[in-house]
Amino acid sequence: EPYYNKILEIIRKISVTTFKQNPDPWLYKGIVSGCLRVAHQSVFTDANNFTTFGMNAEPYTGFFGFTEEETHKLLADCGLSEKENEVKEWYDGYRFGDKHIYCPWSLISYCYAATQKDIYAPQPFWVNTSGNDIVSMFAKNSIEAHDSGNVDRLQRFSDRNVIEISLKEFTTYPDLNNNMDFDIFMTLMLHTGYATYAEETYSTDRVKIRIPNNEVALCFKNKFENLYTKNNHHWFNQTLSLVDLLMENKTEEAQMLISTMLKEFLSIRNSGDELYYHGFMTGILGIAASTKGLEYYEEIETGTGFSDIIIDNFDSEIACILELKKTEKLEYCYDAAQEATKQIIQKDYASKFISKGYKKIYGIGLGFAKKSCRIVSLGNLVEARTNQ
Structure with missing residues (x-):
């Protein structure tokens, strides 16, 4: 946009003058090459009887x-x-x-x-000869539509796993803005060189595809990393909101937001280790806290141990202490969060900030299981210490 329709009209005129030469045809044979079937753009309607050879057509x-x-x-x-x-x-x-x-x-x-x-x-x-914008567009639209299925499958593909799709064609490029069907997108990736047939594919309808090589794999890796930065406003706005919710001890809203983000951005195959959740939360909170002018710490010594994550608002004398625990089963997710709060108390993580005279210190335990999160809050630990 805004040149799409204009260029189609130019190509249609070229098509008519080149391939439609009645009554005195001068062209014996014409060959048009490209990554998609020419009929899709309706630019050769005046030229009949095209024969199309795809990437699997012998002898080419x-x-x-x-x-x-x-x-x-x-x-x-x-x-x-x-x-x-x-x-x-x-x-x-x-x-x-x-x-x-x-x-x-x-x-x-x-x-x-x-x-x-x-x-x-x-x-x-080769991948640097274009902007590769189609990859970013699909991923961003899927995220903004909260389509965790698309994001998860694209993530598995970008990690060089073989995935299965149904070959589906689309009419024109603008249709992709309105139709983010995963199979249509991956068929386009197959046609344009970002994917290739896996060796075990024999069907002509339901096929297995994979990333072809290191060059393309690096392209997808860079695109995904870019999605989880300030450049992705949808993602970044969520991280800013989460920092606010935690610093205000609004744990119900924070729990819902984290669970949503897990479904959008976390592939379930990566949810087998507590360190992965730690990295996930660090990625969410680190840049957002810095943007808001807050201090962000991870694995720092405080009390008698090392707390997982601390967000510190020095000016307002408010601190948020986060402890993370992971469990295998969803039904134990809440128990894991409770176990995390016990550690905050046992290790006396709040002592450092209490000694500084902070007004509010929130102790929050987060339990993770697969793509779900549960939060248990100890409330303001300053008040709890005073009441004791």
């Missing part, structure tokens, strides 16, 4: 990039035969029919750069 499967034999010869010609395994990890991995194909742009770019230096490490070439 070896024409979309460099085959293993061609790559072997190219590296030998450039004096880079010893780099063959490294090149394979970075630029191979595409499966067209029964052939393994290397990305031609990346391979040529690598060979040129490597021959200019004695030591040269592989780097992304």
